[in-house]
Amino acid sequence: MSDVFAFALGLRHKNADDRVLDCLFPQPLIHPQGDLAEAVQSVPSGCTELTPEVAAKLAAQVGLSAKLAPLLERDEPLVAVKLVDDAPITCIEDAYLKLHLLSHRLSLPNSLNLERIFAHLPNIAWTSAGPIDVNDLDQAILNARSEGLNLEVFAVDKFPKMVNYVVPTGVRIADASRIRLGAYLGEGTTVMHEGFVNFNAGALGPNMIEGRISQGVIVGAGTDLGGSSSTMGTLSGGGEIIVSIGEQCLIGANAGTGIPLGDRCTIEAGVYITGGTPLVVLDEDGQPVREVKGRELAGHSDLLFMRHGLSGQVICRTNRQAIELNNALHAHN
Amino acid sequence: MSDVFAFALGLRHKNADDRVLDCLFPQPLIHPQGDLAEAVQSVPSGCTELTPEVAAKLAAQVGLSAKLAPLLERDEPLVAVKLVDDAPITCIEDAYLKLHLLSHRLSLPNSLNLERIFAHLPNIAWTSAGPIDVNDLDQAILNARSEGLNLEVFAVDKFPKMVNYVVPTGVRIADASRIRLGAYLGEGTTVMHEGFVNFNAGALGPNMIEGRISQGVIVGAGTDLGGSSSTMGTLSGGGEIIVSIGEQCLIGANAGTGIPLGDRCTIEAGVYITGGTPLVVLDEDGQPVREVKGRELAGHSDLLFMRHGLSGQVICRTNRQAIELNNALHAHN
Amino acid sequence: MSDVFAFALGLRHKNADDRVLDCLFPQPLIHPQGDLAEAVQSVPSGCTELTPEVAAKLAAQVGLSAKLAPLLERDEPLVAVKLVDDAPITCIEDAYLKLHLLSHRLSLPNSLNLERIFAHLPNIAWTSAGPIDVNDLDQAILNARSEGLNLEVFAVDKFPKMVNYVVPTGVRIADASRIRLGAYLGEGTTVMHEGFVNFNAGALGPNMIEGRISQGVIVGAGTDLGGSSSTMGTLSGGGEIIVSIGEQCLIGANAGTGIPLGDRCTIEAGVYITGGTPLVVLDEDGQPVREVKGRELAGHSDLLFMRHGLSGQVICRTNRQAIELNNALHAHN
Numbered sequence: 001m002s003d004v005f006a007f008a009l010g011l012r013h014k015n016a017d018d019r020v021l022d023c024l025f026p027q028p029l030i031h032p033q034g035d036l037a038e039a040v041q042s043v044p045s046g047c048t049e050l051t052p053e054v055a056a057k058l059a060a061q062v063g064l065s066a067k068l069a070p071l072l073e074r075d076e077p078l079v080a081v082k083l084v085d086d087a088p089i090t091c092i093e094d095a096y097l098k099l100h101l102l103s104h105r106l107s108l109p110n111s112l113n114l115e116r117i118f119a120h121l122p123n124i125a126w127t128s129a130g131p132i133d134v135n136d137l138d139q140a141i142l143n144a145r146s147e148g149l150n151l152e153v154f155a156v157d158k159f160p161k162m163v164n165y166v167v168p169t170g171v172r173i174a175d176a177s178r179i180r181l182g183a184y185l186g187e188g189t190t191v192m193h194e195g196f197v198n199f200n201a202g203a204l205g206p207n208m209i210e211g212r213i214s215q216g217v218i219v220g221a222g223t224d225l226g227g228s229s230s231t232m233g234t235l236s237g238g239g240e241i242i243v244s245i246g247e248q249c250l251i252g253a254n255a256g257t258g259i260p261l262g263d264r265c266t267i268e269a270g271v272y273i274t275g276g277t278p279l280v281v282l283d284e285d286g287q288p289v290r291e292v293k294g295r296e297l298a299g300h301s302d303l304l305f306m307r308h309g310l311s312g313q314v315i316c317r318t319n320r321q322a323i324e325l326n327n328a329l330h331a332h333n
Numbered sequence: 334m335s336d337v338f339a340f341a342l343g344l345r346h347k348n349a350d351d352r353v354l355d356c357l358f359p360q361p362l363i364h365p366q367g368d369l370a371e372a373v374q375s376v377p378s379g380c381t382e383l384t385p386e387v388a389a390k391l392a393a394q395v396g397l398s399a400k401l402a403p404l405l406e407r408d409e410p411l412v413a414v415k416l417v418d419d420a421p422i423t424c425i426e427d428a429y430l431k432l433h434l435l436s437h438r439l440s441l442p443n444s445l446n447l448e449r450i451f452a453h454l455p456n457i458a459w460t461s462a463g464p465i466d467v468n469d470l471d472q473a474i475l476n477a478r479s480e481g482l483n484l485e486v487f488a489v490d491k492f493p494k495m496v497n498y499v500v501p502t503g504v505r506i507a508d509a510s511r512i513r514l515g516a517y518l519g520e521g522t523t524v525m526h527e528g529f530v531n532f533n534a535g536a537l538g539p540n541m542i543e544g545r546i547s548q549g550v551i552v553g554a555g556t557d558l559g560g561s562s563s564t565m566g567t568l569s570g571g572g573e574i575i576v577s578i579g580e581q582c583l584i585g586a587n588a589g590t591g592i593p594l595g596d597r598c599t600i601e602a603g604v605y606i607t608g609g610t611p612l613v614v615l616d617e618d619g620q621p622v623r624e625v626k627g628r629e630l631a632g633h634s635d636l637l638f639m640r641h642g643l644s645g646q647v648i649c650r651t652n653r654q655a656i657e658l659n660n661a662l663h664a665h666n
Numbered sequence: 667m668s669d670v671f672a673f674a675l676g677l678r679h680k681n682a683d684d685r686v687l688d689c690l691f692p693q694p695l696i697h698p699q700g701d702l703a704e705a706v707q708s709v710p711s712g713c714t715e716l717t718p719e720v721a722a723k724l725a726a727q728v729g730l731s732a733k734l735a736p737l738l739e740r741d742e743p744l745v746a747v748k749l750v751d752d753a754p755i756t757c758i759e760d761a762y763l764k765l766h767l768l769s770h771r772l773s774l775p776n777s778l779n780l781e782r783i784f785a786h787l788p789n790i791a792w793t794s795a796g797p798i799d800v801n802d803l804d805q806a807i808l809n810a811r812s813e814g815l816n817l818e819v820f821a822v823d824k825f826p827k828m829v830n831y832v833v834p835t836g837v838r839i840a841d842a843s844r845i846r847l848g849a850y851l852g853e854g855t856t857v858m859h860e861g862f863v864n865f866n867a868g869a870l871g872p873n874m875i876e877g878r879i880s881q882g883v884i885v886g887a888g889t890d891l892g893g894s895s896s897t898m899g900t901l902s903g904g905g906e907i908i909v910s911i912g913e914q915c916l917i918g919a920n921a922g923t924g925i926p927l928g929d930r931c932t933i934e935a936g937v938y939i940t941g942g943t944p945l946v947v948l949d950e951d952g953q954p955v956r957e958v959k960g961r962e963l964a965g966h967s968d969l970l971f972m973r974h975g976l977s978g979q980v981i982c983r984t985n986r987q988a989i990e991l992n993n994a995l996h997a998h999n
Contacts, residue, residue, distance in 0.1 A: 011478060026475060067472060070479035123838055125829075128461060128794060130483035137833050139733060142692060145677060146736035150796035152820070153829040154485070156839045163458075163486040167470050172456055173489045175510045177841045178859050193511050193529050194545065196859050212860065212893050227545050228561050228587075228894050230919040230935070253563040254589055254605055254894075256920055256935055269563070269589055270605025272920055272936025278975040291976065309611040310624065312645015312978015344811060359808060400805060403812035461794060463816035487818070496791075496819040500803050505789055506822045508843045526844050526862050527878060560878050561894050561920075586896040587922050587938055602896070602922055603938025642944040643957065645978015 006030050006083045007040045008097050009055070009064055011071065015133040021124055022131045023079070023096035024165055026067055030106040036062060040082055047093040048080045088115035095120050099159075099182035099199055103166035109184050109200045109218050110242070121158035128152035131160070159199055170205070183213075186221070194227045201233075211251060220247035226269060230256030241275060246301060259294045262301030271307050271314070279305070279314040281329070283322035292316075296329060339363050339416045340373045341430050342388070342397055344404065348466040354457055355464045356412070356429035357498050359400055363439040369395060373415055380426040381413045421448035428453050432492075432515035432532055436499035442517050442533045442551050443575070454491035461485040464493070492532055503538070516546075519554070527560045534566075544584060553580035559602060563589030574608060579634060592627045595634030604640050604647070612638070612647040614662070616655040625649075629662060672696050672749045673706045674763050675721070675730055677737065681799040687790055688797045689745070689762035690831050692733055696772040702728060706748055713759040714746045754781035761786050765825075765848035765865055769832035775850050775866045775884050776908070787824040794818035797826070825865055836871070849879075852887070860893045867899075877917060886913035892935060896922030907941060912967060925960045928967030937973050937980070945971070945980035947995070949988040958982075962995060 008028035013021040032040055039061035050058065055078040059068045071078065081093045089095045095117050101107040125137040129151055132140050137153070144151035155161070159180040163173060170187040173179055174195070183197035186205020191197060195209035203209050203219040211225030214233025219225065229251040231243045245251070246262045252269030259275050267273060275295035283289050297303060297316060304317040318325060341361035346354040365373055372394035383391065388411040392401045404411065414426045422428045428450050434440040458470040462484055465473050470486070477484035488494070492513040496506060503520040506512055507528070516530035519538020524530060528542035536542050536552040544558030547566025552558065562584040564576045578584070579595045585602030592608050600606060608628035616622050630636060630649060637650040651658060674694035679687040698706055705727035716724065721744040725734045737744065747759045755761045761783050767773040791798040791806075795817055798806050803819070810817035821827070825846040829839060836853040839845055840861070849863035852871020857863060861875040869875050869885040877891030880899025885891065895917040897909045910926045917923065918935030925941050933939060941961035949955050963969060963982060970983040984991060 024474075024478065026471065067475055070476050074479055076479060125833065128483060128485060134833065138692065141690075141830070142733055143736050145690065146740055146742060150794060151830070152794060153827075153833070153842050155842050156829060156833060156837065158838065159840075161486075163489060164474070164484070167458065167467065167486070167489060171489065172491065174492075174513075176486050176488050177510070177843070180840075214893075227547075227563050228920065230893050232919065232935070252605075253565065254561065254587055254920055258935065268605075269565070269591065269607055270603070270936070272918075272934075274935055280976065307645075307978070309647040310613065312640070312973075314975040357807075357811065359804065400808055403809050407812055409812060461816060461818060494819075496822060497807070497817070500791065500800065500819070500822060504822065505824065507825075507846075509819050509821050510843070560880075560896050585938075586898065587894065587920055601938075602898070602924065602940060603936070640978075642980040643946065645973070 003084070004032055004037060004040055004082060005085050006081075006097055006101060007032055007036075007043070007062075008081050008100065009050075009058060009062060009068070010079050010081060010093070010096070011076065012079055012093070013131050015136060017133075019122070019133065020092050021122065021133060022160060023081075023093050025081070025097055025100045027062070027064055028097060028100045028104055028106065029062065030101055040080075043080050043082050045082045045084045047091060048082075050078045050080055086113045088113055089117050089120050092120055092122065096181075100166060102182045102184050102200060102202070103162050103168065105168060105184060105186070107184075109202050110216060112200070114200055118158065123156065123158055124160070125153055126155040126157065126160055128154070184218075192227070195225065198233070210253070211256075214243070217243045217245070219245045220249070220263065222247050223249040223251075225251045226253035226255060228254050229267075230272070232256065232258035232274070241295065241298065259298045261303070262299050264301055265303045266305065268304075268306035271305055273305050273314070277314055279316050281316045281318065281325065283325055284319050285322075286317065287322060289322045289325050290329060292329065300328065336417070337365055337370060337373055337415060338418050339414075339430055339434060340365055340369075340376070340395075341414050341433065342383075342391060342395060342401070343412050343414060343426070343429070344409065345412055345426070346464050348469060350466075352455070352466065353425050354455065354466060355493060356414075356426050358414070358430055358433045360395070360397055361430060361433045361437055361439065362395065363434055373413075376413045376415050378415045378417045380424060381415075383411045383413055419446045421446055422450050422453050425453055425455065429514075433499060435515045435517050435533060435535070436495050436501065438501060438517060438519065440517075442535050443549060445533070447533055451491065456489065456491055457493070458486055459488040459490065459493055461487070517551075525560070528558065531566070543586070544589075547576070550576050550578070552578045553582070553596065555580050556582040556584075558584045559586035559588060561587050562600075563605070565589065565591040565607070574628065574631065592631045594636070595632050597634055598636045599638065601637075601639035604638055606638050606647070610647055612649050614649045614651065614658065616658055617652050618655075619650065620655060622655045622658050623662060625662065633661065669750070670698055670703060670706055670748060671751050672747075672763055672767060673698055673702075673709070673728075674747050674766065675716075675724060675728060675734070676745050676747060676759070676762070677742065678745055678759070679797050681802060683799075685788070685799065686758050687788065687799060688826060689747075689759050691747070691763055691766045693728070693730055694763060694766045694770055694772065695728065696767055706746075709746045709748045711748045711750045713757060714748075716744045716746055752779045754779055755783050755786050758786055758788065762847075766832060768848045768850050768866060768868070769828050769834065771834060771850060771852070773850075775868050776882055778866070780866055784824065789822065789824055790826070791819055792821040792823065792826055794820070850884075858893070861891065864899070876919070877922075880909070883909050883911070885911045886915070886929065888913050889915040889917075891917045892919035892921060894920050895933075896938070898922065898924035898940070907961065907964065925964045927969070928965050930967055931969045932971065934970075934972035937971055939971050939980070943980055945982050947991065948981055948983045949991055950985050951988075952983065953988060955988045955991050956995060958995065966994065 008025035010025040052075040125132045162179045162181045163176040172190040174193040178196045180199045182199025184202025188206025192210040196212040198215040201213045208224040210227040211229030217231045244260045249265045255267040256272040277294040341358035343358040385408040458465045495512045495514045496509040505523040507526045511529045513532045515532025517535025521539025525543040529545040531548040541557040543560040544562030550564045577593045582598045588600040589605040610627040674691035676691040718741045791803040828845045828847045829842040838856040840859045844862045846865045848865025850868025854872025858876040862878040864881040867879045874890040876893040877895030883897045912929035915931045921933040922938040943960040
């Protein structure tokens with residue numbers, strides 16, 4: 001077993017005061033084994049700026065010589081980041097490394113220690129000229145203008161967008177500004193223009209995502225999120241329950257959930273289910289079995305949620321028999 | 334009558350392996366007549382790369398000499414695409430030509446044969462350096478970085494955004510990333526930041542669009558889509574019914590429809606009507622006439638849909654008398 | 667007291683026909699006093715193109731020498747805009763000056779005379795090469811292509827995005843294309859990817875904004891707008907009532923309001939309250955007190971709006987006693 005949690009060679013942008021703005025890791029490693037483990041053994045743990053010789057040697061050992069050739073040729077300063085274990089974040093470089101691990105599909109959302117990430121990521125102006133210290137932006141806009149250039153500012157945020165750093169295979173992303181670095185997009189996932197995926201959140205693939213995947217939320221294979229559908233995040237009022245959505249679910253357009261769902265669940269377009277929503281559960285014959293709060297159904301499979309057009313009642317249909325259903329619900333109480 | 338369905342002179346981007354990435358047609362023709370028909374007669378059908386002489390001659394004949402002058406001067410390779418009929422799509426060039434026909438307002442949504450378009454459009458990284466083969470993107474990011482440049486990736490998708498290719502007259506588009514090439518935006522249409530228009534979909538104009546127009550959906554003159562409102566598409570769970578919205582309608586913010594609407598219809602903010610929604614129809618005096626499913630009202634005019642705040646019932650008000658209404662509903666059954 | 671309402675030194679883009687496209691004011695002044703008032707006294711009112719000498723002198727007097735140095739060195743033509751009072755807008759320069767006053771936090775939304783702003787702002791193509799006259803765009807795309815360059819079109823709109831002109835301190839903006847110049851973002855405000863802020867609208871800060879702040883809407887300190895939540899604007903069907911939201915409110919995801927709210931109000935996720943929504947008010951013991959229309963609760967504090975999952979009724983809970991509540995409601999009738 002490896003005694004290194006993660007390792008990567010990367011490139012940083014810095015401002016005029018030598019403050020690090022971001023970090024790009026073209027091919028991070030998790031739990032490096034064998035030759036790779038040996039290669040990184042001599043590297044100190046933490047963040048190390050490399051001499052050109054060491055950079056070239058390490059690049060060769062971790063299989064990055066070809067990719068990094070244009071940088072190595074110019075003696076572009078490279079950095080090595082070696083994390084011995086998955087501890088809370090202590091600097092911008094290890095924050096970026098963990099976000100890369102997620103987007104490179106080397107770690108699943110909620111599997112990494114991201115404690116203190118907000119404290120260590122600086123607020124950056126993401127521009128057509130690359131990342132700029134937000135304090136330097138005013139002057140940068142005027143300087144560009146004096147040279148007859150346009151400086152386009154895309155965002156002012158702690159997190160960059162994923163695709164400037166990582167483009168996983170087999171995905172389509174209609175509006176890249178809506179996927180943060182640290183999103184996990186599985187093979188076969190399409191994120192349409194209205195879709196959004198936060199860091200430490202993701203779709204395991206294949207998925208059609210036209211809704212919002214909040215921080216901490218994982219969506220299973222074959223599940224579709226309709227346009228503007230919402231998954232409640234723990235960062236924004238969702239409370240203690242971590243929402244997740246199983247496989248083969250369909251969350252309708254403008255619908256949403258504040259509870260985790262199992263597999264093969266459907267929420268009708270325009271209906272929002274929260275933990276506190278009182279609703280009626282119907283059995284396979286459409287007969288009412290019980291009144292419950294949304295949270296009592298958390299994680300169950302084969303549920304169809306809708307609000308009835310005539311009674312105004314939120315109902316949950318299932319394909320199970322009343323007795324089986326009653327037992328299942330009791331088991332979760 | 335012309336024996337040519339469509340013709341255009343265009344410009345392509347290719348990758349290093351000569352694979353075509355996209356195609357720009359500054360002024361496509363549909364059913365060319367008279368002199369134009371004669372000009373294109375000698376061009377073989379399908380996609381033909383032109384010699385500089387032929388390119389210059391054709392450009393003059395189809396009225397593109399001035400526009401294309403900077404390209405012709407450099408002997409930039411041009412391509413001619415001639416479609417004899419509106420057959421299924423066979424290559425990227427004819428896919429792009431049909432998308433241009435829609436955005437140039439030469440064809441209405443749902444009037445073109447777009448069969449196999451997904452199969453022939455490659456997945457492209459749309460970047461600040463233009464389209465890049467998605468397989469070349471990783472290296473392109475590093476190469477840019479080694480030259481001190483920023484490569485901004487805007488999307489990874491089969492469809493580009495419209496305004497890099499076509500900007501129809503008399504429109505405003507607040508966020509261009511949300512309008513795909515192949516969208517049809519009529520004169521006088523404003524698409525606000527929350528608006529979205531897919532390919533083969535559109536607003537006939539004038540319209541205020543702050544909601545989503547899904548593939549295949551057409552919105553009539555004078556109709557407003559409120560913020561985040563949804564039209565259900567056939568590509569994503571809308572089933573067999575093609576949604577369309579007539580003239581002078583108002584779809585409220587966060588509302589949506591899975592059924593086609595006639596003229597002068599309103600859906601209250603936050604209400605989603607699907608084909609399966611049970612609802613109560615009220616006559617001009619507010620008296621209940623009938624319980625129906627949403628789909629029975631498909632295509633009717635002068636309807637106001639809301640969910641009552643006290644009964645929770647979805648109701649549909651109209652300005653018609655009960656008896657007239659009953660007949661109209663029967664006629665559609 | 668100052669006899670000048672506002673003053674600024676700025677930079678304009680023009681097209682080939684000398685038509686002004688936009689205007690950047692790095693540091694506008696409102697009601698300049700003392701030395702500043704004296705400095706601008708000699709400047710004619712309205713819009714004046716400055717000679718290099720006058721520009722340099724004025725820049726020094728208003729404290730902009732350092733910032734504008736790269737422009738002054740090149741004798742870049744600067745413009746002075748001096749508004750004696752807050753009159754209706756008469757040209758593009760004073761429109762831009764007022765939009766800058768808002769985004770620089772020098773004026774609150776709804777405090778400026780913006781009459782005729784739509785008439786004086788031209789429709790512009792906002793591109794990677796800066797603003798382009800929309801009539802020149804087709805040719806600009808082809809010219810760029812002939813030079814092997816990509817011209818990226820970000821928007822075709824009367825209003826530019828804020829952050830290309832003003833980046834207020836202490837804010838995060840995840841997708842800059844969704845904040846128009848003229849938005850007011852107070853210290854400590856985060857606008858997430860789904861957030862939107864129109865011109866003459868804003869969040870006083872600190873706020874977490876994941877919903878849409880329509881033109882004319884102000885959101886108070888400590889209030890959160892959930893993902894895709896909606897505030898109804900007067901420009902788009904909201905009618906006469908100007909919506910505002912007080913302090914410490916929470917508008918749930920996919921929820922919305924067409925009425926102004928006081929402090930500490932909550933709207934449950936997925937619920938839309940309009941002025942016409944009939945609903946039941948419950949007192950602190952959960953007992954029904956009265957049926958009202960939404961508009962009767964306009965501006966009240968300490969309200970919780972939800973739609974009950976079993977009755978389908980829209981209810982409004984409060985922490986007040988029935989009798990107190992009844993009086994408060996009567997007072998507003």
